[in-house]
Amino acid sequence: MINIRPLSFLLGLFLAVVAGLMLIPAGVSLYHGEGLAEDFFKSASLTAIAALMAVSSGYRSQLTLSTRDLYLFTTLTWIIVSMFAALPFTFYHGISYTDAFFETMSGITTTGSTVLSGLNDTAWSILIWRSLLQWLGGIGFIVMGVAIFPMLNVGGMRLFRTESSDWSDKWMPRTQLIGRGLVKVYLLLTALCCLGYLLAGMTPFEAINHAMTTLSTGGYSTTDSSMTHFSTLAHWNGTLFMFLGGMPMLIYLQMVHMRSLSVWNDQQVKGYLSFVVAASLALAWWLSNAKQLPFFDALTLASFNLVSVVTTTGFASTDYSAWGPAAGVIFFFLMFVGACSGSTSGAIKIFRFQLAGAILHKALKQQIHPSALFPQRYNRRTINEDIVRSLVSFSILFIATIIVLALFLVLTGVDPVSSLTGAITAVTNVGPGLGEVIGPAGNFASLPDSAKWALSLGMLLGRLEIITVAVLFLPSFWRY
């Protein structure tokens, strides 16, 4: 039996948060005189009614959730929240519900693919709602990553279980404590990022929006040209805070609580930093040669765009397809990388590459010395068979999802490059694809509705590390 009533209660709480947040764009609209406040109030009312119904039909006591409850709850929450959060878009300029849902799912999963164009002329309330969705989705994902994923051992994430269970023995108090700490850190970083953008010359509205979509590695912008027309300083501020957004958020909390920098010995953080620095320098070197740019200019462009793709933010400071054919192939592969586990970023993530590398290194040594023993550790934890198998499962599901999605897209009539990179960018939560249609200079508006729904599903699957959704399709999940 699935435990419907406590799930309903929790879902109601989340919907109440969404309804409350809708008052922010309503306020913006009133202040700015856009006349859209009524739409946001209507959306908020509908969402609040749903929240009330869910809370009252559930109850608070007995919040003991089984593993199966958690799977179902996680998937359903993201879908239902998106269904309601999409409402404000549907009132705007005749946007269809398909487009509204796509934009919302893209926002809340911090993917950042958009169906809107003419952003410069779009109402501020709509723009801030998009940014809020990414900001909310980002912190939601981080808390989920700390509180739920390690318990479920999604994709080898049991590796990170001890870190969070160091603090307390009981799940709820620990989760609440950590959750509050993470929200504070996230707020503080967003404020610092906003300040940086202000100092770099953005208007307050631009700075607030971009800060929210930078920290959440979401990538929504307030202009069609994304970050292109902002200053060099704004680029570096973006690079810094996208990088920080790609860090395991828990690390910051540990730094505050343990008052030590020893957490920088974290293997994942070291790998992430080394990769980003080395790859940025290599790309900058190549770019400065290929395009005859001064090295610093090349480094600004290279590091911003590389960090943007690697952290799965998806800002574009330039249409990198203009860098020549090699850039397309490089960015194609970079889309898969991802930043750290426990951050807002999507895709494969650094720790899985490190695990894979460790497994490979051991296997090669074993080929030559079949009977020798090579013990293996990652962040002082043994890489056991469970973790290896989780890694295999994640990889299979990840690749299979992309293949099925790409085939579906191409059969709906989408061109091959858009189909393939669209599937990848959705599942990795990067945002823009490659090519003329959905590349950094394009948007997703022209795709058929069926493709938009499929991509929305792809974003959700990517956000939930796929396996969380995949278990729901096992017949044995529903038997008891």
Next chain:
Amino acid sequence: MINIRPLSFLLGLFLAVVAGLMLIPAGVSLYHGEGLAEDFFKSASLTAIAALMAVSSGYRSQLTLSTRDLYLFTTLTWIIVSMFAALPFTFYHGISYTDAFFETMSGITTTGSTVLSGLNDTAWSILIWRSLLQWLGGIGFIVMGVAIFPMLNVGGMRLFRTESSDWSDKWMPRTQLIGRGLVKVYLLLTALCCLGYLLAGMTPFEAINHAMTTLSTGGYSTTDSSMTHFSTLAHWNGTLFMFLGGMPMLIYLQMVHMRSLSVWNDQQVKGYLSFVVAASLALAWWLSNAKQLPFFDALTLASFNLVSVVTTTGFASTDYSAWGPAAGVIFFFLMFVGACSGSTSGAIKIFRFQLAGAILHKALKQQIHPSALFPQRYNRRTINEDIVRSLVSFSILFIATIIVLALFLVLTGVDPVSSLTGAITAVTNVGPGLGEVIGPAGNFASLPDSAKWALSLGMLLGRLEIITVAVLFLPSFWRY
């Protein structure tokens, strides 16, 4: 210490075989009056001298090879044999040594990518030498797959160890016995395929060449248009024998020796057959709808091209890019599939997908029931941690090789589609890529020399399941 002298002896024997085979095109040239016999005699003499030197500097006794010897021997043999087998091409129409080596490596690894065009006007002796290279490479790979790979547990192939060790306890006599059996089966199948092509209307020369390149899943043709202009019957004959070439060759031997059809219960064979039949029907159904073709015509085209890609043969009966954008994406993914382990085909191969599927299914069940035990078997053998880790290592090396190769190609100035699909088609030993340059209707002549050498290395790596070569790069391989 690497055991140089017995290795040298064995290498000499292989070179002697190559020298001997060069007499066949020499004979063809004499018979056909092409005036190229002298070139083949020169090449044969040079190869024979090298063979003599190698044999005499080595010795026959003490043929006990260590695991490390086997790794080094395997890689070196393929390279040195290709260096000499390339000689006849260098005498022809001013072909550069780069092109000659590319063509030879492509032949002997049964990849089938070509730098030659105007095949209809190419000397018969050259054409038959290309086909012979694929035929020789095919049987060489099968024997290697039965005799060497399971001993080294390359990419989880220890799974297949028992099958071949059922026969005898000692390695050399067993290998010789099985080797002779496999050569007989391979010869017989080639003869039957040739007969089929003759009955389907090919000329004897066409039938012999295509039979050799069908059974070896190599895909070299005697015309630029590949199989396009042959009859429907020839297509079905090709489909049948490509499929049979993708079977584990040992199965045929077991069928003869054990006089039973129970080997058809082999899990890999069943998976291979099911996949090919289901995918052909699906593709034919789609094609007959998309192109308004009668179903049987669609099935002929679909099954031929699908089997051609899945068995990594790479014949084209039509430029499938003309089937529309969806076909490109479908064939892009099909290039990775591969047929059975123990066949002449390359790429990932069916058993690895089956292993991956089994691991995934278990992992999903484990997500819901963390403490339950789900024992796992493949072909009645337990899927243990060794096999899982081998699978992981193979996958990492396979993907990493393709990525590095694609990046190298695009940096040499090759266009993105050719770079990506060229890297894939080389490592999977399929042959043609996608796109206008190296697609089914193109060839590799226009690529820069550096790209050709890189692709040659890619083909070799793909043929040797990569790990065989990768261990040579471990520092600990060279320490003792």
